[in-house]
Amino acid sequence: MSEIRAIRGMNDILPDETVTWRYLESTVASVLxxxxxxxxxxxxxxxTDLFKRSIGEVTDIVEKEMYTFPDRNGESLTLRPEGTAGCVRAAIQNGLLNTPRRLWYCGPMFRYERPQKGRQRQFHQIGVESFGIATPDMDAEVILMSARLWQRLGIADNVRLELNSIGSSQSRSAYREALVGYLRARFDELDEDSQRRMDSNPLRILDSKNPQTQSLLDGAPSLADYLDESSAADFARLRELLDAAGVSYRVNPRLVRGLDYYNNTVFEWVTESLGAQGTVCAGGRYDGLVEQLGGKPVPGVGFAMGVERLTLLLEAVGVQPPAPPEADIYLVSFGPAAECAALVAGENLRELFPGLRIVQHAGGGSFKSQMKKADRSGARIALIWGEDEVAAGNVTLKHLRDDSAEGRPGQLTVAAAELAQTLAGLLADGNQ
Incomplete structure (x- = not known):
């Protein structure tokens, strides 16, 4: 019978990798x-309509990348390709937008594309969404919050902030007309992908990775020249706030976001440590999205970061969270009566010391083989029950990490009734 394997682009995350994932997720939860x-x-x-109405029907995501299928009632459903639309839907449906609201989430997203390092068909994002505040100080908050996260993760020197304003829908409409006019006269010089975007999403041409197209854009109209007065003032205020906070950035006039719902502020944190996959976090303002999805008009701003890409960056710059040992205490036992005694003692110890990793040997084996497994587990202490210990009501406690060099005996026998008290004392000494 042939081996069943994971779907291409949907990867297992193994125990050695989850150490970094848990470090990242716990740091994010703390900072946010x-x-x-x-x-x-x-x-x-x-x-499916949630993403068509929010992301835009003529975007690559909706046209090419979504996993969409009918359910048994014929309703079209989609595995979420991004998190903002679902978060807005949940906030509207559950009445969370009656007051300013700050939310974050973490989980898998799905897009059908060619798998490569840092870009998978099932990938994971951490997202942040803030609703109800339209002023640039909230844009500044989400950017400062991401900057603090990079500091906490130890990668602040390996990322840089790029910033732009794409203005209101009215200013973008005027700019789009000017840009299309400029590019239409040079249509044959554009790459095939940009030619396709000319009628569907011409602003995405600004983000083209084709060198010839980028060179052609040097003479194109500038979006900054089409910003309305309010958008320009908000962008100037945001830069003033970031300057005051000491956050470095580069204004990138060609920075746009690939989703239709953005307006005014857009930003990306990029790195040169991951080759072509340089964006590790991106976001911006989306003041019309809540109303677009059926809610009352409520402004919003947020960002999303790719977990896979961030873990690759942590690895690339040498940030290696320490892996905890498999066990702090390893329980060794010989014979049916000893196994029972160890089992009961282990449960009692977990009740008394909930923060400890207490692993009980299972599957039998010789004393030598059990002690080898105790040592390989990384445990500081092995607790040993044999026929003699059970008969005498004792437990043998053996230090596995050279504690005897600190004046402690390498091994001692204690009464089973005094085990918890003895362990408490040893653990307290070890934490000093």
């Missing part, structure tokens, strides 16, 4: 919590 953001968890399947 310190700014007053609360966690929300949304379904991974939504109605």
């Amino acid at each position: 919590g310190s700014y007053g953001y609360g966690e929300i968890r949304m379904p991974i399947v939504e109605q």
